[in-house]
Amino acid sequence: xxxxxxxxxxxxxxxxxxxxxxxxxxxxxxxxxxxxxxxxxxxxxxxxxxxxxxxxxxxxxxxxxxxxxxxxxxxxxxxxxxxxxxxxxxxxxxxxxxxxxxx
Amino acid sequence: xxxxxxxxxxxxxxxxxxxxxxxxxxxxxxxxxxxxxxxxxxxxxxxxxxxxxxxxxxxxxxxxxxxxxxxxxxxxxxxxxxxxxxxxx
Numbered sequence: 001x002x003x004x005x006x007x008x009x010x011x012x013x014x015x016x017x018x019x020x021x022x023x024x025x026x027x028x029x030x031x032x033x034x035x036x037x038x039x040x041x042x043x044x045x046x047x048x049x050x051x052x053x054x055x056x057x058x059x060x061x062x063x064x065x066x067x068x069x070x071x072x073x074x075x076x077x078x079x080x081x082x083x084x085x086x087x088x089x090x091x092x093x094x095x096x097x098x099x100x101x102x103x
Numbered sequence: 104x105x106x107x108x109x110x111x112x113x114x115x116x117x118x119x120x121x122x123x124x125x126x127x128x129x130x131x132x133x134x135x136x137x138x139x140x141x142x143x144x145x146x147x148x149x150x151x152x153x154x155x156x157x158x159x160x161x162x163x164x165x166x167x168x169x170x171x172x173x174x175x176x177x178x179x180x181x182x183x184x185x186x187x188x189x190x191x192x
């Protein structure tokens with residue numbers, strides 16, 4: 001049981017690391033948004049699941065479950081608001097550079 | 104044994120957050136800074152929950168819930184502010 005919890009914690013650290021590297025490396029707002037939202041939500045939820053397994057059935061587990069449900073509802077909404085704000089401001093999506101011509 | 108592993112988790116999440124701080128500093132547009140800020144806020148929430156399990160303090164869970172609510176409201180308010188500022192021009 002403890003080994004499964006450590007597996008979930010390691011998976012959360014893995015996804016958090018690659019989400020941050022994606023934010024640093026990707027070229028555009030929209031691609032950074034994709035890397036950040038997927039890896040961020042996956043890492044947070046898997047670390048919470050690992051903590052719930054580690055703690056067992058107690059009073060802390062219910063509160064962690066409430067925080068997880070709140071996070072699953074609100075985090076896509078805020079990322080969508082950021083993407084919509086970028087689209088309305090007129091930022092064009094990134095395209096791969098051609099061999100000649102502009103951009 | 105369990106205490107040491109949770110402490111290592113907290114340290115690794117702190118080191119990961121420093122990578123996003125760099126994006127917040129150098130981001131070309133406002134939205135890049137907001138993306139980095141949102142990821143930092145979610146990781147700070149996770150650090151609070153891990154610390155609550157690690158030190159057996161249930162008060163940190165309430166702090167983490169309030170912090171999650173405040174980060175959600177602040178991100179929505181900042182995006183609304185940029186939209187309103189663009190319309191005023």
